[in-house]
Amino acid sequence: MTKTILGLDKEKTNALVADLNTLLANFQLYYQNLRGLHWNIKGKNFFELHVKFEELYTDSQMKIDMIAERVLTLQGEPLHTFEDYIKVGSVPVGKSVSNDEEAVRLVVSSLTELLSIERNILEASDDANDEGTNSMMSDFIAEQEKTIWMLNAWLN
Template sequence: MNTTILGLDKQKSENLVISLNSLLSNFQVYYQSLRGLHWNIKGKSFFELHVKFEEFYTDSQEKVDLIAERILTLGGTPLHTFEDYAKLAKVPVGRNITNGTEAVTLVVKSLSELLKIERVILDESDEANDEGTNSMMSDFIAEQEKTIWMLNAWLN
């Protein structure tokens, strides 16, 4: 039998696990950058951005858990070491950023990179008839597109 207990093609599920682990790794790096932005932001937008970055990292932390649980649901093992995350991360890393414009630009670039990965997973999950992963990616994409629009409005 070439299907999982969920009725999905085993090979396609294994490929999805690899892609989801890449997304997990990128979200973990993004999360840590958001923590740094939250801690280090300065200037006239401090109060506004300090709260916003906390909102973003709390949301990212929830998404990390959802992604890891989806990997487990598909029969895989979620990556959980910083070494693994660093190898797979494509999102830019923010280091000692205190300027609001620079910080918000980093978040936009990070979300854009996450969207690229999520769209690949969306295609893979669609091809695998994996509605659980497909639905999760659709929700992530819609939310992040709106966030990018709002952050770009703030930047302009």
């Protein structure tokens, strides 16, 4: 078994880099959705949601940087073009969404997709004995589960 400079199995680490790049691409699409929602939201919930979407995209921006830096730590190259993001992404894209409930549903469905990717990475990073990636995914998952709960409470 060939090891990385971090002492991890090289083959498993390369697979993790690919998975993290998939997550990175999806977070970039999610981030752009949030920017669009922030700019285009209308209606009686404008002030509340305008602020919430800014909070979420600011958080996403930090997570995007963390994911890219983890890819680099694992000796990979982070995806960095919109062409790659669109090709790899599976998060639903929201175009011209201005309705409050439609916007919140888009965020929930996006987070649900991100959670699915993160859970796969969590399992793979556990198998690879990659505690750094494992810890990051655990933190992301716990936070996003709470956000989904709160947004679903708002919808109901």
